[in-house]
Amino acid sequence: MHEHADTPIFAVIPFAVMLAGIAILPLAFPHAWEKNRNKAIFTALVSAPIAVWLVLRDLDALAHTALEYGSFIALLGSLFVIAGGVHVRGDLEATPGRNTALLAIGAVLANLVGTTGASMLLIRTMLRTNRQREHRGHIPLFFILLVSNCGGLLTPLGDPPLFLGYLRGVPFTWTLSLFPFWALAVGYLLALFYVVDRRAYARESEAAIARDVREKEPVRIDGGVNALFLLGVVGAVFLPTPWRELVMVGMAVLSVALGPKPARSANGFTWGPIFEVAILFAGIFLTMVPALALLEARGGELGLHAPWQFFLVTGGLSSVLDNAPTYLTFLSTAQSLQLANEVVGVPAAFLTAISLGAVLMGANTYIGNGPNFMVKAIADEAGYRTPSFVRYAIAATLTLTPVYVAIVIWLIASA
Numbered sequence: 001m002h003e004h005a006d007t008p009i010f011a012v013i014p015f016a017v018m019l020a021g022i023a024i025l026p027l028a029f030p031h032a033w034e035k036n037r038n039k040a041i042f043t044a045l046v047s048a049p050i051a052v053w054l055v056l057r058d059l060d061a062l063a064h065t066a067l068e069y070g071s072f073i074a075l076l077g078s079l080f081v082i083a084g085g086v087h088v089r090g091d092l093e094a095t096p097g098r099n100t101a102l103l104a105i106g107a108v109l110a111n112l113v114g115t116t117g118a119s120m121l122l123i124r125t126m127l128r129t130n131r132q133r134e135h136r137g138h139i140p141l142f143f144i145l146l147v148s149n150c151g152g153l154l155t156p157l158g159d160p161p162l163f164l165g166y167l168r169g170v171p172f173t174w175t176l177s178l179f180p181f182w183a184l185a186v187g188y189l190l191a192l193f194y195v196v197d198r199r200a201y202a203r204e205s206e207a208a209i210a211r212d213v214r215e216k217e218p219v220r221i222d223g224g225v226n227a228l229f230l231l232g233v234v235g236a237v238f239l240p241t242p243w244r245e246l247v248m249v250g251m252a253v254l255s256v257a258l259g260p261k262p263a264r265s266a267n268g269f270t271w272g273p274i275f276e277v278a279i280l281f282a283g284i285f286l287t288m289v290p291a292l293a294l295l296e297a298r299g300g301e302l303g304l305h306a307p308w309q310f311f312l313v314t315g316g317l318s319s320v321l322d323n324a325p326t327y328l329t330f331l332s333t334a335q336s337l338q339l340a341n342e343v344v345g346v347p348a349a350f351l352t353a354i355s356l357g358a359v360l361m362g363a364n365t366y367i368g369n370g371p372n373f374m375v376k377a378i379a380d381e382a383g384y385r386t387p388s389f390v391r392y393a394i395a396a397t398l399t400l401t402p403v404y405v406a407i408v409i410w411l412i413a414s415a
Contacts, residue, residue, distance in 0.1 A: 107151030161327030223263030315361030
């Protein structure tokens with residue numbers, strides 16, 4: 001699709017503007033950016049020139065992009081809608097062991113229902129469990145690192161970049177080969193969280209601990225019927241287009257129609273977040289067509305030739321841009337190098353590096369991955385004092401740096 005060496009450089013300007021707008025506008029104009037209508041206006045203005053350009057130049061590329069976008073939104077939307085109908089209620093005793101166990105469950109669950117689905121299922125339970133504690137500011141940070149990002153590394157269902165890779169031909173089970181890196185990141189973060197939380201728990205007052213014990217409630221799950229619909233979505237991944245997308249949408253419709261309404265209300269479910277994702281990614285998918293074409297034609301000129309370089313560059317940009325288009329961008333770059341065709345036209349080590357960079361470093365900022373801002377907003381609403389954008393970025397990056405260093409060393413050693 002993207003094999004046009006004559007694609008002009010200026011054709012990537014809308015893509016750059018689209019990504020820059022997503023990164024900058026929420027910070028510069030936070031109140032205006034909250035409205036999906038304004039996001040839609042911005043997206044339409046930026047992407048319209050590329051839409052016209054593709055209609056006149058390459059209708060096949062436009063059609064292929066539309067199909068890829070439909071598959072992407074069908075997966076994210078169905079997981080978002082179905083997970084929003086499952087309410088985990090109760091209030092556990094907020095000991096370091098129980099908190100660590102909740103995060104471990106979330107890291108595993110992220111591979112089954114996506115980082116967005118797992119975040120929606122567990123964040124309110126995590127916050128409710130710790131609401132009686134006085135020293136709890138670290139909890140949203142570790143939740144974002146583990147459940148909203150690093151946990152979803154093992155399947156294409158886990159994180160949007162991996163699903164886009166699956167749509168581009170990466171075998172569904174290939175991501176299971178990333179298990180050693182998943183175990184490294186998740187194991188390290190869980191161990192570090194336990195140490196940090198144990199120290200924080202030791203500083204709690206007797207009154208706070210007594211209140212926590214007094215107000216504990218057993219965990220119950222409302223809307224369990226939605227588990228069947230989640231299984232339906234997982235099974236649909238293996239169907240061809242358009243049956244895959246139709247089944248996913250059908251599962252979401254059945255969830256809304258048949259699932260218990262009180263569970264969805266208790267979650268504070270709204271359609272706003274998924275509408276926001278649909279609007280912004282429509283612009284991203286459209287405007288990135290010429291960018292991907294250029295990278296496939298001239299990617300070798302960037303000077304990237306080693307897996308560790310792809311890991312750092314993909315990860316660095318995934319920190320400040322959305323990690324899904326960044327993944328595709330550098331996958332196209334690696335394909336342009338015409339190296340060994342082990343997986344979708346690239347050596348397995350290169351695809352490993354790109355996947356790790358996109359998923360793990362998407363945790364470095366609130367804008368790196370979709371669920372990050374959502375978790376922050378829910379935590380703020382629950383009375384938690386979450387870090388500012390800059391403080392979060394510093395804390396997240398420093399926390400994950402040992403993992404990044406270990407991965408770079410491994411990639412260099414295995415080259």
